[in-house]
Amino acid sequence: EVQLVESGGGLVQPGGSLRLSCAVSGFTVRTYDMHWVRQPVGEGLEWVSGFGSAGDAYYRDSVKGRFTISKENAKNSLYLQMNSLSAGDTAIYYCARGGSGWQNRFFDLWGRGTLVTVSS
Amino acid sequence: QPVLTQSPSASASLGASVKLTCTLDSGHSAYAIAWHQQQPEKGPRYLMTVYSDGSHNKGDGIPDRFSGSSSGAERYLTISRLQSGDEADYYCQTWGTDIRVFGGGTKLSVL
Numbered sequence: 001e002v003q004l005v006e007s008g009g010g011l012v013q014p015g016g017s018l019r020l021s022c023a024v025s026g027f028t029v030r031t032y033d034m035h036w037v038r039q040p041v042g043e044g045l046e047w048v049s050g051f052g053s054a055g056d057a058y059y060r061d062s063v064k065g066r067f068t069i070s071k072e073n074a075k076n077s078l079y080l081q082m083n084s085l086s087a088g089d090t091a092i093y094y095c096a097r098g099g100s101g102w103q104n105r106f107f108d109l110w111g112r113g114t115l116v117t118v119s120s
Numbered sequence: 121q122p123v124l125t126q127s128p129s130a131s132a133s134l135g136a137s138v139k140l141t142c143t144l145d146s147g148h149s150a151y152a153i154a155w156h157q158q159q160p161e162k163g164p165r166y167l168m169t170v171y172s173d174g175s176h177n178k179g180d181g182i183p184d185r186f187s188g189s190s191s192g193a194e195r196y197l198t199i200s201r202l203q204s205g206d207e208a209d210y211y212c213q214t215w216g217t218d219i220r221v222f223g224g225g226t227k228l229s230v231l
Binding site: 050058094108111112113 | 156158166169179218219220222223
């Protein structure tokens with residue numbers, strides 16, 4: 001079955017760190033662009049970071065220097081290392097796949113999400 | 121970078137049709153967009169990609185009741201024969217230089 005399963009969310013204090021994981025099944029993470037998208041509770045979707053199939057990584061401005069996206073081909077997984085967290089990072093974090101070829105501009109598969117709460 | 125504008129809410133009756141709109145800013149009016157559906161308490165689901173020429177291609181398993189179209193800078197999602205399960209938030213999405221962009225979403229109520 002083709003699916004994405006996120007894990008690693010939880011409660012963390014301001015200034016703390018958290019590492020999110022996305023376990024991929026049904027396809028190889030090596031051959032697709034992969035992304036993280038977040039959604040503050042009750043609000044809209046916000047793209048966070050992407051990792052291209054060519055190995056390039058890119059981030060929204062508000063997380064640059066704090067978040068690091070990575071892939072591990074052997075475990076067929078995607079990760080998001082989040083440092084210096086603040087209340088504004090509180091959200092459900094979704095793993096998403098970019099489509100094939102030119103369609104890699106769009107997300108064609110989503111996970112169920114993992115909740116990150118930054119609070120003292 | 122592109123900006124996508126959506127109406128915050130829409131409503132239609134069970135069994136009727138509804139057309140949701142996503143508007144691209146003038147500098148990106150030829151861009152394609154994707155539509156994603158998010159039912160309550162669930163992750164998003166890809167519905168389709170809609171191109172500037174009005175063509176669209178749908179994701180796996182998306183019913184024929186869902187279709188896409190375009191006019192100028194507007195991209196549309198039409199849902200026919202509305203069902204209660206169509207009550208959801210609908211987001212449009214496109215891309216920019218090293219970023220991805222979402223519209224604010226439209227909450228669809230099925231009456």
